[in-house]
Amino acid sequence: MTETTKIAWNRIAIEAMAIVGSILVAFAIDAWWAERLERIDESAQLQRLRAEFVTNIERIDIRTFEEAILEACVEIFELIEESQRKGQEEIDISATTMGLMLTAPTFDADTPILNGLVRSGRLEIIENEEVLALISEWDRTFYDYTTFAERARRSVDERLVPALVVRGDIGSILMTWPVRFNLVKADHLGSVAVRVDNELKGLVAERWRNGRSAIDRLAAAREVAGELVAKIESVW
Numbered sequence: 652m653t654e655t656t657k658i659a660w661n662r663i664a665i666e667a668m669a670i671v672g673s674i675l676v677a678f679a680i681d682a683w684w685a686e687r688l689e690r691i692d693e694s695a696q697l698q699r700l701r702a703e704f705v706t707n708i709e710r711i712d713i714r715t716f717e718e719a720i721l722e723a724c725v726e727i728f729e730l731i732e733e734s735q736r737k738g739q740e741e742i743d744i745s746a747t748t749m750g751l752m753l754t755a756p757t758f759d760a761d762t763p764i765l766n767g768l769v770r771s772g773r774l775e776i777i778e779n780e781e782v783l784a785l786i787s788e789w790d791r792t793f794y795d796y797t798t799f800a801e802r803a804r805r806s807v808d809e810r811l812v813p814a815l816v817v818r819g820d821i822g823s824i825l826m827t828w829p830v831r832f833n834l835v836k837a838d839h840l841g842s843v844a845v846r847v848d849n850e851l852k853g854l855v856a857e858r859w860r861n862g863r864s865a866i867d868r869l870a871a872a873r874e875v876a877g878e879l880v881a882k883i884e885s886v887w
Contacts, residue, residue: 723751746840796868803861819845
């Protein structure tokens with residue numbers, strides 16, 4: 652091989668290496684830019700998630716009426732127990748207290764941003780494992796709440812109301828919009844006489860138990876949401 656041929660091959664090798672190097676650099680730049688765009692998108696989605704969960708926390712915090720519902724259940728349960736101790740077969744229950752016990756509200760979390768990320772498969776753009784873990788914990792905890800809240804509503808609609816209907820005249824209470832019992836006392840409805848027995852006492856206890864479980868799980872979900880908001884703020 653002549654010296655000229657060697658020079659030609661060296662030049663070809665150098666040019667090939669330059670071309671390959673340029674391609675690799677171009678790929679690296681593209682990958683860097685794609686990663687940068689993804690991180691920008693991640694930051695935007697985290698900000699939207701934070702705003703979404705802050706709103707849900709605020710909505711949960713105003714649901715103070717649910718404790719009043721449980722207090723009504725306890726009041727009626729104690730009235731039943733007292734009447735049984737005294738050998739009485741009937742008790743008078745205020746319409747306000749009865750109406751509260753028969754109110755079985757549920758809470759629907761407003762999470763379109765989170766739901767959209769999950770459905771589109773784009774939740775993976777979030778790299779922080781702690782944020783992802785808290786989102787997963789929120790899903791589990793809120794599912795538990797929903798289960799108990801729906802159980803409480805079925806208990807009222809399918810078991811407690813039918814039991815009360817055959818034990819007293821609660822028609823005027825059922826004809827009153829439930830929200831009214833949460834906002835003002837329905838004193839104009841007076842009270843209703845109800846026949847009591849162990850079955851009714853058990854159904855009232857079931858109403859309280861399901862309601863207590865639902866409220867506790869919602870409180871747990873609210874705590875997780877607070878932790879998630881704090882974590883998102885820490886990674887901005």
